[in-house]
Amino acid sequence: MKRTPHQRTLGVCYYPEHWPETQWAEDAERMAALGLTWVRIGEFAWSRMESTPGTYDWTWLDRAIQTLGSHGLKVVLGTPTATPPRWMLDRHPDMLALDKDGKPRGFGSRRHYCFSHRGYRAECAKIVSAMAERYGKNPHVAAWQTDNEYACHATTLSYSDAAKQAFRDWLAQRYQSPDALNRAWGNIFWSMEYSDFKDIGLPNLTVTEPNPSHVMDFRRFASDEVVSFNRLQTEIIRKHSPAPIAHNYMGAVTEFDHFATGVDLDIASWDSYPLGFLSDRIPAPQDHKLRFVRQGDPDFQAFHHDLYRAVGRGRWWIMEQQPGPVNWAPYNPDPLPGMARLWAWEAFAHGAEAVCYFRWRQAPFAQEQMHAGLLRPDSAPAQAFGEAEEVARELTAMPDVGTAAAKVALVFDYASDWAWEIQPQGRSFSYFWLVFHMYKGLRRLGLNIDIVAPDTSDLSAYRLVLAPGLFTLSDPLKAALAAHNGTAILGPRTNSKSENFSIPVPLPPNLPGLDAKVIRVESLPPDVPVPLAQGGALVNWREKLEGSATVTEVAEDGWPALVSAGNMHYLGGWPDETALLRILQRACADQGIEADPLPEGLRRRDSATHRFLFNYNPVPAEWGGVTIPPAGVLWTAL
Numbered sequence: 001m002k003r004t005p006h007q008r009t010l011g012v013c014y015y016p017e018h019w020p021e022t023q024w025a026e027d028a029e030r031m032a033a034l035g036l037t038w039v040r041i042g043e044f045a046w047s048r049m050e051s052t053p054g055t056y057d058w059t060w061l062d063r064a065i066q067t068l069g070s071h072g073l074k075v076v077l078g079t080p081t082a083t084p085p086r087w088m089l090d091r092h093p094d095m096l097a098l099d100k101d102g103k104p105r106g107f108g109s110r111r112h113y114c115f116s117h118r119g120y121r122a123e124c125a126k127i128v129s130a131m132a133e134r135y136g137k138n139p140h141v142a143a144w145q146t147d148n149e150y151a152c153h154a155t156t157l158s159y160s161d162a163a164k165q166a167f168r169d170w171l172a173q174r175y176q177s178p179d180a181l182n183r184a185w186g187n188i189f190w191s192m193e194y195s196d197f198k199d200i201g202l203p204n205l206t207v208t209e210p211n212p213s214h215v216m217d218f219r220r221f222a223s224d225e226v227v228s229f230n231r232l233q234t235e236i237i238r239k240h241s242p243a244p245i246a247h248n249y250m251g252a253v254t255e256f257d258h259f260a261t262g263v264d265l266d267i268a269s270w271d272s273y274p275l276g277f278l279s280d281r282i283p284a285p286q287d288h289k290l291r292f293v294r295q296g297d298p299d300f301q302a303f304h305h306d307l308y309r310a311v312g313r314g315r316w317w318i319m320e321q322q323p324g325p326v327n328w329a330p331y332n333p334d335p336l337p338g339m340a341r342l343w344a345w346e347a348f349a350h351g352a353e354a355v356c357y358f359r360w361r362q363a364p365f366a367q368e369q370m371h372a373g374l375l376r377p378d379s380a381p382a383q384a385f386g387e388a389e390e391v392a393r394e395l396t397a398m399p400d401v402g403t404a405a406a407k408v409a410l411v412f413d414y415a416s417d418w419a420w421e422i423q424p425q426g427r428s429f430s431y432f433w434l435v436f437h438m439y440k441g442l443r444r445l446g447l448n449i450d451i452v453a454p455d456t457s458d459l460s461a462y463r464l465v466l467a468p469g470l471f472t473l474s475d476p477l478k479a480a481l482a483a484h485n486g487t488a489i490l491g492p493r494t495n496s497k498s499e500n501f502s503i504p505v506p507l508p509p510n511l512p513g514l515d516a517k518v519i520r521v522e523s524l525p526p527d528v529p530v531p532l533a534q535g536g537a538l539v540n541w542r543e544k545l546e547g548s549a550t551v552t553e554v555a556e557d558g559w560p561a562l563v564s565a566g567n568m569h570y571l572g573g574w575p576d577e578t579a580l581l582r583i584l585q586r587a588c589a590d591q592g593i594e595a596d597p598l599p600e601g602l603r604r605r606d607s608a609t610h611r612f613l614f615n616y617n618p619v620p621a622e623w624g625g626v627t628i629p630p631a632g633v634l635w636t637a638l
């Protein structure tokens with residue numbers, strides 16, 4: 001991972017096509033005066049770029065880019081492929097994605113296309129080529145964005161004919177013969193054997209659950225389709241432009257393997273909506289949601305910063321930052337004054353190169369008219385405008401950021417999320433939230449964390465490695481763990497399936513040097529915690545372990561909960577916060593890592609040069625003899 005210092009910059013998302021051209025120059029002037037560097041444009045404007053098939057109008061975009069550029073702003077140009085215009089449907093009536101029930105995704109919003117439709121891909125290649133040819137050498141176009149938020153609105157999986165054909169080809173390549181596929185999937189079960197790839201359907205509309213191996217391969221295939229769709233665009237752009245290419249990922253979206261798309265991109269970016277996410281997708285208790293209602297979860301943003309730093313191999317941005325109330329969550333509160341500043345600084349502390357607010361001016365029309373911007377619909381500054389201004393001022397005093405080395409690594413694997421979604425074996429088992437829970441525990445202890453990919457082959461930089469819930473251990477990771485001389489904590493469920501989605505023998509976790517076998521598992525309803533002898537409990541999930549490994553934690557009923565051999569530990573369950581903090585603190589003590597719990601809602605992050613404290617609480621926080629106000633950020637030189 002790159003650790004060279006780079007400049008921190010601010011930006012904004014702008015839609016020149018939404019405003020009269022007479023307004024552009026004034027907007028650009030105000031953006032520059034505010035201290036912004038970047039303006040992202042273009043990603044939804046296909047109907048204005050190509051209003052009828054093959055008729056391009058670039059003149060307005062030329063002028064928009066010129067106007068922004070002449071005010072010293074740098075443009076991130078988005079390809080518009082998330083919003084195919086209405087005429088596309090007349091040319092390709094079958095380009096729509098179909099949902100699990102076989103219903104088409106209708107026109108009238110966005111992201112209605114099927115990743116597998118070859119005709120639609122050809123249309124995308126055409127518009128991206130035309131854009132890249134025209135703007136590839138434009139001095140103001142300093143970065144690109146492909147599409148917009150792949151997978152957002154649950155749009156990766158499509159049960160269309162195009163997907164079915166492509167899936168059959170993918171299977172034929174992977175297995176070579178129907179017999180090999182039958183064996184791998186265990187199709188003798190329920191007489192599901194196939195004699196020809198052309199007979200294999202998509203895993204929907206079955207009477208009861210489809211074969212998990214079938215679904216797992218469909219998920220892998222669907223992820224590969226996103227990767228190749230994205231690659232089609234990056235290959236075209238690279239032919240014409242030297243500028244770096246980004247994609248804007250989302251929060252808690254795991255439908256495709258972001259590490260795999262990341263390989264084809266220069267920058268990973270993500271769209272951070274802390275209050276929307278807390279209201280919409282974080283399964284937290286009500287008192288937590290109430291405490292952080294105007295600030296967001298104290299760890300959710302940081303988790304994604306660390307994840308996307310890994311996906312971007314060191315280079316990452318916030319492409320969209322919430323500036324005020326959004327429109328799309330169940331409840332859309334106003335951020336506490338100061339949060340638009342805090343969120344930006346937290347991103348910078350985690351190594352972001354740029355933070356772009358979404359959006360410049362609130363649109364008075366269409367779906368997002370209730371979504372705040374830096375400006376109100378009447379162009380007067382909204383709350384976040386002043387906060388962005390403050391960040392811009394502060395950046396001039398401290399322009400460079402370097403990512404600090406972390407002693408702790410947490411493995412994240414998209415395929416494991418698919419695996420446990422396919423076979424949770426208990427409603428409350430979620431891979432994503434298990435990993436996030438571990439991350440939260442580490443953060444509560446004030447640690448810097450690197451999230452690493454599941455095929456990481458070198459762990460030598462880390463004193464402590466956590467790999468919860470990995471459905472299978474990759475060969476490189478297995479070798480890296482074997483060579484690692486720090487502490488490793490694996491489990492629960494780690495290495496409990498084969499690649500083909502079956503239970504391996506010898507039984508899991510089958511870790512080198514650790515004599516332990518999972519001989520039974522149970523999932524636990526929400527109100528059935530299993531107390532541990534040393535305090536705290538296992539929740540959601542636990543395993544019965546057999547073997548001669550040392551029992552380090554045990555449940556009150558005598559089942560081992562954590563077993564160890566030297567520095568290798570296997571966790572046979574999902575520890576609650578009390579148990580998790582104890583286990584992590586013990587591991588940190590073993591490795592000489594300083595790890596003291598921070599007060600609730602206060603978080604710490606070290607950059608290469610500074611120690612940052614962020615107060616996510618609605619009340620002041622005390623730490624180390626200082627008081628940090630609500631939404632406060634404090635930094636001291638290291």
Ligand code: GAL
Binds near residue numbers: 149273326327371
């Ligand atoms: C993002 C999306 C933007 C806008 C924004 C509203 O998910 O990329 O286009 O819709 O949400 O919060």
